[in-house]
Amino acid sequence: MSYFRGIMTPQKTFRETLIDGETLFQPSVSLDCVIFGFHENELKVLLVKAKATDHWSLPGGFVFKEEDLEDAAIRVLKERTGLNDIFLQQFHVFGSAKRSDWNVHRINFKKDGIEIGPDHWLLKRFITVGYYALVEFAHVKPTPDTSSEACSWWDLNEIGELFMDHKQILDKALETLRLQLNHLPIGYNLLPQKFTMPELQKLYETILNISLDRRNFQRRMTGFGILKKLKETRKGGAHRAPFLYTFDMRKYRKALKQGLHGGW
Amino acid sequence: MSYFRGIMTPQKTFRETLIDGETLFQPSVSLDCVIFGFHENELKVLLVKAKATDHWSLPGGFVFKEEDLEDAAIRVLKERTGLNDIFLQQFHVFGSAKRSDWNVHRINFKKDGIEIGPDHWLLKRFITVGYYALVEFAHVKPTPDTSSEACSWWDLNEIGELFMDHKQILDKALETLRLQLNHLPIGYNLLPQKFTMPELQKLYETILNISLDRRNFQRRMTGFGILKKLKETRKGGAHRAPFLYTFDMRKYRKALKQGLHGGW
DNA sequence: GTAGCATTGTGTCATAACGACGCATTAACA
DNA sequence: TGTTAATGCGTCGTTATGACACAATGCTAC
Numbered sequence A, B: 001m002s003y004f005r006g007i008m009t010p011q012k013t014f015r016e017t018l019i020d021g022e023t024l025f026q027p028s029v030s031l032d033c034v035i036f037g038f039h040e041n042e043l044k045v046l047l048v049k050a051k052a053t054d055h056w057s058l059p060g061g062f063v064f065k066e067e068d069l070e071d072a073a074i075r076v077l078k079e080r081t082g083l084n085d086i087f088l089q090q091f092h093v094f095g096s097a098k099r100s101d102w103n104v105h106r107i108n109f110k111k112d113g114i115e116i117g118p119d120h121w122l123l124k125r126f127i128t129v130g131y132y133a134l135v136e137f138a139h140v141k142p143t144p145d146t147s148s149e150a151c152s153w154w155d156l157n158e159i160g161e162l163f164m165d166h167k168q169i170l171d172k173a174l175e176t177l178r179l180q181l182n183h184l185p186i187g188y189n190l191l192p193q194k195f196t197m198p199e200l201q202k203l204y205e206t207i208l209n210i211s212l213d214r215r216n217f218q219r220r221m222t223g224f225g226i227l228k229k230l231k232e233t234r235k236g237g238a239h240r241a242p243f244l245y246t247f248d249m250r251k252y253r254k255a256l257k258q259g260l261h262g263g264w
Numbered sequence C: 001g002t003a004g005c006a007t008t009g010t011g012t013c014a015t016a017a018c019g020a021c022g023c024a025t026t027a028a029c030a
Numbered sequence D: 001t002g003t004t005a006a007t008g009c010g011t012c013g014t015t016a017t018g019a020c021a022c023a024a025t026g027c028t029a030c
Helices: A014-024 A069-081 A102-111 A166-180 A186-190 A197-208 A214-224 A249-258 B014-024 B069-081 B102-111 B166-180 B186-190 B197-208 B214-224 B249-258
Strands: A025-039 A042-050 A060-064 A087-094 A127-134 A148-155 A227-233 A243-247 B025-039 B042-050 B060-064 B087-094 B127-134 B148-155 B227-233 B243-247
Touching: A014 A025, A014 A060, A025 A069, A025 A166, A025 A186, A025 B025, A042 A069, A042 A197, A060 A069, A069 A087, A069 A127, A087 A166, A087 B087, A127 A166, A127 A186, A166 A197, A186 A197, A197 A214, A197 A243, A214 A227, B014 B025, B014 B060, B025 B069, B025 B166, B025 B186, B042 B069, B042 B197, B060 B069, B069 B087, B069 B127, B087 B166, B127 B166, B127 B186, B166 B197, B186 B197, B197 B214, B197 B243, B214 B227
Parallel strands: A025 A127, B025 B127
Antiparallel strands: A025 A042, A025 A060, A042 A148, A087 A127, A227 A243, B025 B042, B025 B060, B042 B148, B087 B127, B227 B243
């Protein structure tokens, strides 16, 4: 977690929260969100850039004293994306005693004209809970908080070094996504309502990082019986217009309980 | 987590730890272990019974200020089982704000002649990290700590109500075990070095809670190429002596990377 | 000892799933 | 209107799966 993302209540400024944090938040615990979207046939991740840091980081936050951990994650997502009802999965806890060099934070704060003492709550050790979220790209309005320079989508392949251990957290999220692809409605949550078979295939290929045979993919997906083929096609592409599909959620959920059998 | 299991250092008594806890441990964070074993063709779980509680609970503990979360789990496991090098997997964080009614704890402590104030660190809110462990049943020496009445194996089917939300934690551990059966060396860690095909099958059947065809099971398992068939048989049973097998760890690990393909 | 019995070892067969690939169709563009 | 490139739809041989038959073996009971 970046040390000052998503930690503000709507009523309080960043500076106030920095002082009050110890009374507001559950100590020791933070959370970080890996927010996935799918756009232009690429998997994207929403990152934020704090003013005082050199690197981009995952949007994160802390847990209010009386707040459920999961509600805190929902709150952070709402703040950064503007969305409610986000598909959210906890995937790992990062609890190394030396996840971060907190001294860096003091220096960064100082650069920003903020002095914090060595016993400040923000400099204490935090164990962070990783959540990943799947969102419909087009519905998201990336929203930086007032302490951020930026909040924007990054192509998965273009992400370099991240703040603290955030790259590891991201990698673990991707690994989890892969393992859960046959057990959770991942396609449903990343794609728009209507989508084409090539789009669905590209999503699978991106997540699994493999390439698949177009025709076999189609046979298998339709074989699951979780798709409804529409009579519309997606015109405007340079070639033959592919048919649009939607998920048949009843059958999709039913199939996922068993896990979508077979390979990949 | 039971509120006073596994929180003692070797040097300190329970009562001392109760006082020092706030300075020793990372606040807000606890961990609970679901320790699985396999014995007499049944899946077992190691539970502890605290003197002051009415219910059995999962062995758990807290995290020292400078200790990695994972090391804390390893420490708890070592204390309860006597084992090093335990197969350990983090599976979920339980972060509901109202996981427990801490008032119950005060009453229980009082029964035991221990008075703690309303601001005592043990009565604060804890977010607990669930770990499951797989151990070789025969190697374990269940060891209660000095504040426990008992520490012993329970058959999975005979476990009734547990302390706080520990039943939910156990259920989630089982669910995770099921999902990871084809991706982690679960058989290897639960079974003794040498085992028979019927034993391996029973393990699968117990974890997945289904029954499988004996002959198809054997074909599939041998088909993976992860087993070495020995020339010995397990004599002493009432009928034909089954052959013994061991895992071919090289091939096992290699196969798990892809996931053991196919059904179940 | 030996017959009975329950369990394990091994194999068969039809069916379904899978991987690799061919060819016709169609929308945009030149 | 022909070219191009992506999509729709189908084939074929191989492999994996589910269901089941029968022989082999080690204890037990007489």
